[in-house]
Amino acid sequence: MMPANILELNHVHKSFARTETENVTQALSDINFTVRDGEFLSIVGPSGCGKSTIMRLIAGLIFPTAGTIKLNGEVIQGTNPERGMVFQKPTLFPWLTVEQNLTFSARMMNTAKRSEYKSEVERLLEMAGLAEFRHDFPHQLSGGMAQRLALIRTMINQPKVFLLDEPLGALDAFTRMNMQDELLRLWQRSGHIVLMVTHDIDEALYLGTRVLVMAPRPGRIRADLVNDMSYPRSRTSDEFLHWRKRVLEMLDFGHNFN
Amino acid sequence: MERNFNSSDVLDHLTRERLAELESAPRRGLRLFCDYLVCFMPVVFGALALAEYLLVPNLKGNTTTSTYTYFIIALTLTAAAAFVLALVRQKFFYVLRHKAPFYAFVFALLAGYDYMTLKTGTLVLPYFPWADQILNAMWQDRAYLLDCTLNSLKLLFTGYFSGAFLGLLTGTACGCSKTIDYWVSPFTKLIGAIPSPTWIPIVMVIASSLFAGSVFIIALGVWYALTIATITGIRNIDHSFYDAAKTLGAKPHQLVLHVALPFAVPNILQGLTQGMSSACLVLITAEMVGVESGLGWYVSWQKSWAQYGKMYAAIVVLCVVFVAVNWGLNKIRRRLLRWQEGVTQ
Ligand SMILES: Nc1ncnc2c1ncn2[C@@H]1O[C@H](COP(=O)(O)OP(=O)(O)O)[C@@H](O)[C@H]1O
Numbered sequence: 001m002m003p004a005n006i007l008e009l010n011h012v013h014k015s016f017a018r019t020e021t022e023n024v025t026q027a028l029s030d031i032n033f034t035v036r037d038g039e040f041l042s043i044v045g046p047s048g049c050g051k052s053t054i055m056r057l058i059a060g061l062i063f064p065t066a067g068t069i070k071l072n073g074e075v076i077q078g079t080n081p082e083r084g085m086v087f088q089k090p091t092l093f094p095w096l097t098v099e100q101n102l103t104f105s106a107r108m109m110n111t112a113k114r115s116e117y118k119s120e121v122e123r124l125l126e127m128a129g130l131a132e133f134r135h136d137f138p139h140q141l142s143g144g145m146a147q148r149l150a151l152i153r154t155m156i157n158q159p160k161v162f163l164l165d166e167p168l169g170a171l172d173a174f175t176r177m178n179m180q181d182e183l184l185r186l187w188q189r190s191g192h193i194v195l196m197v198t199h200d201i202d203e204a205l206y207l208g209t210r211v212l213v214m215a216p217r218p219g220r221i222r223a224d225l226v227n228d229m230s231y232p233r234s235r236t237s238d239e240f241l242h243w244r245k246r247v248l249e250m251l252d253f254g255h256n257f258n
Numbered sequence: 259m260e261r262n263f264n265s266s267d268v269l270d271h272l273t274r275e276r277l278a279e280l281e282s283a284p285r286r287g288l289r290l291f292c293d294y295l296v297c298f299m300p301v302v303f304g305a306l307a308l309a310e311y312l313l314v315p316n317l318k319g320n321t322t323t324s325t326y327t328y329f330i331i332a333l334t335l336t337a338a339a340a341f342v343l344a345l346v347r348q349k350f351f352y353v354l355r356h357k358a359p360f361y362a363f364v365f366a367l368l369a370g371y372d373y374m375t376l377k378t379g380t381l382v383l384p385y386f387p388w389a390d391q392i393l394n395a396m397w398q399d400r401a402y403l404l405d406c407t408l409n410s411l412k413l414l415f416t417g418y419f420s421g422a423f424l425g426l427l428t429g430t431a432c433g434c435s436k437t438i439d440y441w442v443s444p445f446t447k448l449i450g451a452i453p454s455p456t457w458i459p460i461v462m463v464i465a466s467s468l469f470a471g472s473v474f475i476i477a478l479g480v481w482y483a484l485t486i487a488t489i490t491g492i493r494n495i496d497h498s499f500y501d502a503a504k505t506l507g508a509k510p511h512q513l514v515l516h517v518a519l520p521f522a523v524p525n526i527l528q529g530l531t532q533g534m535s536s537a538c539l540v541l542i543t544a545e546m547v548g549v550e551s552g553l554g555w556y557v558s559w560q561k562s563w564a565q566y567g568k569m570y571a572a573i574v575v576l577c578v579v580f581v582a583v584n585w586g587l588n589k590i591r592r593r594l595l596r597w598q599e600g601v602t603q
Pocket residue numbers: 016017018025026027046047048049050051052053054219
């Protein structure tokens with residue numbers, strides 16, 4: 001059996017230099033949390049509270065000003081496909097076809113020749129409903145298809161940590177709810193760590209086993225809630241609505257509801 | 259007009275042409291007849307141009323040969339063959355329908371020019387020889403003209419490709435590294451501000467061989483165009499592409515090769531086109547003032563002997579060569595920019 005993966009953030013601070021003034025912006029202040037295999041961590045909070053910054057730190061795109069981020073005891077040194085990230089925009093390469101986008105990572109790491117790789121490509125294309133569009137270019141895809149491709153492009157590396165930064169933010173309500181179910185299935189099958197930023201509280205509650213509520217200026221964790229509702233969850237159950245109220249109040253909304 | 263499709267099978271297996279056909283207004287009856295008539299127009303105008311040449315009496319003293327007759331007949335037959343092909347090939351029909359009016363116009367231009375020179379002398383010799391004279395000059399001097407063409411092309415492409423290659427390298431290096439850009443860009447700006455032909459007299463004196471000197475000047479213009487285009491292309495890239503590529507395991511050199519450069523391809527192709535026009539300009543100028551071979555040299559040489567027929571013959575060859583080169587470049591460009599279709603247009 002593989003040892004379980006564990007991601008730890010210890011006293012993480014992050015500040016950014018400002019271009020016009022001498023000041024620096026403190027984006028994150030003293031962030032601490034630990035996530036293990038099988039956990040789905042939803043992160044909610046007002047815009048500008050440092051949600052994307054957390055994702056980019058874990059991805060290794062930027063480095064903390066203070067504190068450490070460790071995956072399985074090792075400090076994160078930079079990007080690595082074991083920590084896959086999906087962005088709000090699909091960031092598909094417009095000059096590559098659907099299939100070439102999917103195999104980009106393998107070509108970068110010279111793993112495309114492995115025999116099991118080909119069947120994996122087929123399986124993912126089928127699963128995302130993109131098999132017949134494999135020779136199309138990204139601009140020919142709908143928003144949902146593009147985001148599904150971005151998802152499987154990261155998934156093909158079977159990341160230990162799956163970082164989703166508002167991946168469904170730009171989609172319409174129907175596509176969004178379908179994709180939420182797809183995400184749940186993917187996560188349940190892989191059993192790995194998923195961290196997902198969202199500005200939609202329903203989405204956070206529908207998906208996450210834990211909900212991290214953040215506060216801005218400087219970005220910090222206001223609450224780390226364990227969401228023990230059983231799957232599949234109903235968006236209209238009393239329990240769900242109760243959870244919703246709790247989180248809204250924590251974000252300083254919803255006072256007028258009482 | 260309503261269209262009914264009982265079988266969805268028809269719609270499931272559409273080709274591009276069939277799609278265009280379905281979505282455009284249906285052409286039938288008189289409209290269709292008119293379309294075919296338009297496709298036939300070049301043949302009619304070709305016959306008219308021929309009739310003009312053979313039937314209208316020449317201005318007194320002007321002599322002609324049958325070279326132009328054969329030339330016009332050959333062109334008219336080509337137009338006729340195109341018409342026949344359009345009858346059997348749907349796809350070609352649309353192409354010809356689009357181009358035919360212009361081809362007809364070309365025949366009209368030829369006939370008009372012939373009338374103004376050979377028939378009436380409105381445009382006088384020796385500055386305006388008629389087409390028959392130009393064709394004969396071209397045919398008589400064909401071996402030498404071919405030689406000159408090959409020399410020109412050799413010079414053009416040697417300069418063009420070395421300049422393009424170096425420009426691509428410089429542009430990539432400057433686009434990806436701030437340090438390199440800091441040291442190189444002042445020189446780029448300085449050299450770019452000076453029109454390439456300015457260098458010709460200097461280089462002609464310094465260079466060990468005229469050929470090497472000309473290659474250098476041609477390459478300089480292309481190098482500048484490519485450097486600027488590549489830098490612009492790479493600078494414009496959205497950084498989220500780099501972020502995505504990095505999380506997918508791309509190493510720094512792969513970011514350059516697989517992200518920055520492909521992203522800059524539209525700009526690079528634009529730079530290549532721009533570089534080609536600068537290269538052609540420098541080529542002809544260099545040949546006219548120094549290099550003793552090539553079409554530019556041939557033109558100025560014949561002009562100094564008042565051989566205007568030969569001069570025009572070389573100019574016609576020049577036009578054909580440059581049009582062909584640019585056509586080839588455009589083909590490559592279309593091919594490489596398939597992914598942009600619909601994004602930019
Ligand atoms: N690259 C950067 N340079 C400067 N400031 C940044 C940068 N990235 C983020 N910030 C600042 O950090 C704070 C948090 O940003 P972000 O993580 O994007 O917030 P969120 O994703 O929660 O909306 C904001 O105040 C933002 O202005």
